[in-house]
Amino acid sequence: MNKELEHSFVEQLEKHQNIVHKVCRLYTNNQNAHNDLFQEITIQLWKAYPKFRGEAKFSTWMYRVGLNTAITLYRKSKRTINTYEIDSLQYKIKSEEYDDTEEQQLKSLYKAVHKLNDIEKALVFLYLEDKDYKEISETLGITPVNARVKMNRVKTKLKKILNP
Amino acid sequence: MDELELLKKDWKNQTSEYPKLSYDEIYKMILKKSSSIVKWILIISVLEFAFWTLMSFALKDSKGVRSFDELGAENILIPMTVIGYAILIYFIYLFFRNYKSISATDNVKILMENILKTRKTVKQYVAFNLIYLVIATFVALGIEIEQNEVVRAKIEEATANGDALMFYAKIFFFTIVALGAAIAVLLVFYYLVYGLLLKRLNLNYKELKKLND
Helix, strand or coil: CHHHHHHHHHHHHHHHHHHHHHHHHHHHCCCCHHHHHHHHHHHHHHHHHHHHHCCCCCCHHHHHHHHHHHHHHHHCCCCHCCCHHHHHHCCCCCCCCCCCCHHHHHHHHHHHHHHHHHHHHHHHHHHHHCCCHHHHHHCCCCCCCHHHHHHHHHHHHHHHHCCC | CCHHHHHHHHHCCCEEEEHCHHHHHHHHHCCCCCCCCHHHHHHHHHHHHHHHHHHHEEEEEEEHHHHHCCCCHHHHHHHHHHHHHHHHHHHHHHHHHHHHCCCCCCHHHHHHHHHHHHHHHHHHHHHHHHHHHHHHHHHHHHHHHHHHHHHHHHHHHHHHHHHEEEHHHHHHHHHHHHHHHHHHHHHHHHHHHHHHHHHHHHHHHHHHHHHHH
């Protein structure tokens, strides 16, 4: 791998690192796990980078590798197991105008999303990132119709978790 | 308001909340080694291939097999060895072809399928070895009964006493128990290693497949 390739990769990842942080946020529950997953996604992105031809946007390509790593490739390391700390999430929940009920609602929502399975989380993630059903289906390898049907089911499931 | 819409609004406002890694920090990360399940599958699979190859070498030099040569069983042993190696090479080729096809840029479903396919190759190789082990054991047993003078003398003695059937039953019983125990140990080992390694992948793959059914 030459220096030029390393430089262009690191520069692009530095610019788009929030995408990776967002994946880590959905799939992990504490800072150690977040860092571990971030590290693994970075390695997987770098390994795949020589084949990245630039036909897709760097960010679009990152969604795919990021989710693949979180769902399939990542092996939770020992120190991240059994350290569920959903309540003490390091992220502050902020809304534009301070609203106690909305803040509470958001807290419960994030907790509920963490209870979804890996595939459901991927759907929610792509939805939150404003991806259309075509892109969601292409990323996951399902049909757009099935993506839409599943998304509706996830919404119902979230409602159930929130209002048991 | 729809729950997810509320979440989306907050999700988009959060960009400043994430850690901001510097160029150097990211650069250091790309120098580190991956610990993905694909890497573990590669390590374990290579060890498995090595284990079975070494086993065949070790067995070849053992006293039992060498005494076989004296029995003049080459016409069975040589073809079995050649077939064993040909199949080993075929499986190693298949394994690396499948391994190469694993790419993090495929969609989630294809990636999972390629990993499972790679894993299946090794599984088939192990199954082949177990079947081979069973066949080889019975072939060896047959040769011993037919040609080994010590065994033959014992059989003749048993026949004279009217215990021939009992003698054969004992031999088969102990062979089957020994084989069964060896296979059981191997299967438990596989179940533990791959069960733990692929538990999440299998679960997620099932979930995805369910969506497409």
